[in-house]
Amino acid sequence: MSGASIGQPLRLTDISPVAMQQMDVWGIDPGVTDIFVASNSSDPRAYLSPADLPGEPLLATPPNPRHQIRRFSSAEYYVKAGYRKTVANIKAWKQQHGITEIESSFGSPKTTVRQNITAYITEKLRHLDRLLLFYGQDIQQLRFLNYRGAQLVNHDLVKIFVDGGRKYGSHASNYNSHDTYMSRLNEDGSFKSRRRQHAHPSPLQPRQCQNQNQQKKKLTSFLFSETRNGKWRPLPFQPSTQIPLLCIGDGRFGRRRFNKKPLGLANRFKKVVRLAQRQFPILMVDADEAFSSKVCSKCGKKTLANVTVDGGESKLHAVQCCETCSTVWQRDCNASRNIHALSHFAALGVKPLVFTPQDQDQADPSTTSPPDAQPNQPTPT
Numbered sequence: 595m596s597g598a599s600i601g602q603p604l605r606l607t608d609i610s611p612v613a614m615q616q617m618d619v620w621g622i623d624p625g626v627t628d629i630f631v632a633s634n635s636s637d638p639r640a641y642l643s644p645a646d647l648p649g650e651p652l653l654a655t656p657p658n659p660r661h662q663i664r665r666f667s668s669a670e671y672y673v674k675a676g677y678r679k680t681v682a683n684i685k686a687w688k689q690q691h692g693i694t695e696i697e698s699s700f701g702s703p704k705t706t707v708r709q710n711i712t713a714y715i716t717e718k719l720r721h722l723d724r725l726l727l728f729y730g731q732d733i734q735q736l737r738f739l740n741y742r743g744a745q746l747v748n749h750d751l752v753k754i755f756v757d758g759g760r761k762y763g764s765h766a767s768n769y770n771s772h773d774t775y776m777s778r779l780n781e782d783g784s785f786k787s788r789r790r791q792h793a794h795p796s797p798l799q800p801r802q803c804q805n806q807n808q809q810k811k812k813l814t815s816f817l818f819s820e821t822r823n824g825k826w827r828p829l830p831f832q833p834s835t836q837i838p839l840l841c842i843g844d845g846r847f848g849r850r851r852f853n854k855k856p857l858g859l860a861n862r863f864k865k866v867v868r869l870a871q872r873q874f875p876i877l878m879v880d881a882d883e884a885f886s887s888k889v890c891s892k893c894g895k896k897t898l899a900n901v902t903v904d905g906g907e908s909k910l911h912a913v914q915c916c917e918t919c920s921t922v923w924q925r926d927c928n929a930s931r932n933i934h935a936l937s938h939f940a941a942l943g944v945k946p947l948v949f950t951p952q953d954q955d956q957a958d959p960s961t962t963s964p965p966d967a968q969p970n971q972p973t974p975t
């Protein structure tokens with residue numbers, strides 16, 4: 595692992611299976627709506643029959659079927675970095691200083707008529723001093739706020755994998771003072787109920803929920819069981835002392851756009867992690883993500899289809915249903931679980947057949963991850 599020289603990106607084959615077992619491995623699916631969706635567990639038995647599965651401790655079945663999911667959306671990024679606020683401020687300032695009025699008086703420079711271009715230049719030169727003052731001086735302090743906000747959120751993106759960051763690790767008393775944290779606990783160490791107590795409980799409220807002790811028991815059983823009311827929930831945040839190894843799906847990098855949207859933030863995330871490797875104990879590798887959004891990570895079959903609504907008229911891109919085991923998946927969660935499994939297999943030099951174009955399900959090998967390659971089949975919802 596330390597053998598990788600400076601300038602050479604780390605590869606999965608550089609990490610020995612024994613070392614990988616000591617790490618906190620995350621399968622990460624980068625994207626547009628969500629900058630990343632990360633998952634820290636998968637079941638290798640799903641993809642290979644027991645006879646084909648190498649007897650490596652690295653490929654052992656996880657003790658808990660539940661796993662953690664960490665995600666960060668693009669919208670979250672812009673709001674937390676303060677971009678929305680700054681853009682609104684800039685707009686207000688433009689109104690206030692009469693810049694909006696000046697700019698709306700210009701014609702368009704995108705014209706082939708020579709007089710129009712001349713008029714545009716003349717008009718712009720006439721207001722040049724005012725515009726230079728506004729864009730060169732007034733607005734710069736707001737632009738600096740954007741820069742500062744982005745730096746803070748970039749830091750947070752990495753911290754999510756180091757100690758949970760502000761988003762996941764706030765209970766770890768990193769950001770909450772110890773007193774605030776303790777004030778939320780009962781004497782027996784359980785969390786205080788923050789729900790308002792009604793003197794006359796609503797008749798619509800289920801009876802068992804009126805009893806606080808029972809409610810707490812339910813919460814405890816929920817935290818340690820796979821399902822609540824038959825619905826899967828991710829495992830709550832758990833701090834780890836192991837070095838995080840981020841296996842980032844590589845399929846969408848190298849393209850500038852995906853689904854006509856720029857991939858800027860996913861690329862930025864990768865850049866930020868690369869820089870953070872100098873500061874935090876954190877490792878990043880590229881992981882093969884071919885077919886990761888086609889294969890069901892529970893049964894390992896290439897039988898995922900988009901869930902349809904309105905009698906099959908509209909297709910939900912983010913929701914997939916497996917036709918073999920009927921599991922309903924959030925697309926990116928399933929992909930991140932597959933990437934997690936694929937990176938474990940890659941460290942051992944194995945690749946399950948289902949992730950190759952040679953699989954009996956004839957999939958077009960040139961389209962590994964674009965969603966439109968998915969045949970639209972009606973599925974049980």
Ligand SMILES: [Zn+2]
Pocket residue numbers: 890891892893894895916917918919920921
């Ligand atoms: Zn399945």
